[in-house]
Amino acid sequence: MSPRHDPVIEERLEEERLRRQRDRARILALLLGAFVVLMFFITIAKTGMNW
Amino acid sequence: MPAIELTNPAALPADWRDILALTKPRVMYLVVFTGLCGLLVAPVTIPPVLGFTAILCIALGAGACGALNQWYEADLDAKMRRTAKRPLPAGRMDRQSALHFGVGLSFFSIILMGLATNWLAAMLLAASILFYVFIYTMWLKPRTAQNIVIGGAAGAFPPLIGWVAATGHVSALPLILFAIIFLWTPPHFWALSLFVRSDYAAAGIPMLPVVAGTTATRRQIFFYSLPMAAAALAPWLLGLSGPVYGGSAAILSLVFIVLAARVLSNPSTEPADMGPEKKLFAYSVFYLFAIFTVLVADAWLAR
Numbered sequence: 001m002s003p004r005h006d007p008v009i010e011e012r013l014e015e016e017r018l019r020r021q022r023d024r025a026r027i028l029a030l031l032l033g034a035f036v037v038l039m040f041f042i043t044i045a046k047t048g049m050n051w
Numbered sequence: 052m053p054a055i056e057l058t059n060p061a062a063l064p065a066d067w068r069d070i071l072a073l074t075k076p077r078v079m080y081l082v083v084f085t086g087l088c089g090l091l092v093a094p095v096t097i098p099p100v101l102g103f104t105a106i107l108c109i110a111l112g113a114g115a116c117g118a119l120n121q122w123y124e125a126d127l128d129a130k131m132r133r134t135a136k137r138p139l140p141a142g143r144m145d146r147q148s149a150l151h152f153g154v155g156l157s158f159f160s161i162i163l164m165g166l167a168t169n170w171l172a173a174m175l176l177a178a179s180i181l182f183y184v185f186i187y188t189m190w191l192k193p194r195t196a197q198n199i200v201i202g203g204a205a206g207a208f209p210p211l212i213g214w215v216a217a218t219g220h221v222s223a224l225p226l227i228l229f230a231i232i233f234l235w236t237p238p239h240f241w242a243l244s245l246f247v248r249s250d251y252a253a254a255g256i257p258m259l260p261v262v263a264g265t266t267a268t269r270r271q272i273f274f275y276s277l278p279m280a281a282a283a284l285a286p287w288l289l290g291l292s293g294p295v296y297g298g299s300a301a302i303l304s305l306v307f308i309v310l311a312a313r314v315l316s317n318p319s320t321e322p323a324d325m326g327p328e329k330k331l332f333a334y335s336v337f338y339l340f341a342i343f344t345v346l347v348a349d350a351w352l353a354r
Contacts, residue, residue, distance in 0.1 A: 013063065
């Protein structure tokens with residue numbers, strides 16, 4: 001049986017894939033939230049400067 | 052539990068740490084710092100959130116350059132000890148993802164810069180990214196020993212971008228700041244390339260020590276440090292900064308020239324005996340930080 005088709009390795013690969021996807025989704029959500037907040041403050045600042 | 056080889060890029064999405072590593076965060080601090088100094092030395096004040104966004108865009112632009120550089124040089128990186136553990140040569144990420152990430156980050160940083168500050172700053176940011184990727188990485192670096200001389204312009208953009216983000220126009224002082232970094236880059240990188248020469252030779256990159264030898268490189272380091280010192284003194288000589296900056300720049304530049312002279316007189320070709328080169332490399336980083344810090348301090352004292 002090749003290592004790629006070993007059920008234990010398959011299971012661990014799937015766990016690792018899910019862990020990475022979860023981490024990336026969390027970070028992306030945080031970055032998007034930060035971007036929305038940043039755009040809000042940029043708009044306020046530019047409105048105040050009458051640009 | 053047996054260890055699993057997780058190096059098949061097709062099997063797994065890249066870890067976020069590897070995506071972050073693509074941006075070369077450890078070399079980004081100098082770009083961010085010089086960009087911030089360009090912004091702070093400008094004779095106008097902009098709302099802090101816009102200043103923060105300008106610096107963020109410079110950092111993201113630098114990160115995009117790092118990602119695109121690693122995408123293009125993945126094969127070369129695999130041949131050098133210093134870079135072989137990066138995500139692409141180590142096989143932890145596929146090249147296409149790095150390309151998409153780099154291009155996406157470039158567009159994002161340029162558009163955000165234009166929306167938050169002004170489109171001249173955004174154009175300069177775009178020019179710096181294009182210059183770094185196409186002129187330096189793809190064209191000059193693999194072809195000529197002068198790659199660092201012309202390519203240094205890419206790293207010289209941040210203070211200019213910072214200034215333009217604040218003022219909306221280009222003037223003499225940010226151009227001098229550009230010139231300081233432009234002339235500082237060759238001695239800085241050549242000092243490093245002297246003691247990692249074998250790495251560059253193994254990868255077939257025609258860095259000056261590989262092509263012209265150590266003696267010629269040491270001579271060039273010394274000769275470049277002279278116009279660099281002149282550029283560092285120019286803001287004071289032209290009346291664009293005060294005596295605090297002038298005196299500090301003179302002392303800092305004098306030390307740089309003395310260290311470059313020590314490099315010039317070192318005959319060694321063995322990295323283990325290249326103490327003066329390592330000292331100059333370390334000092335060159337401190338020098339740039341110090342020059343820009345004093346320039347900002349001088350400008351703020353005069354207000």
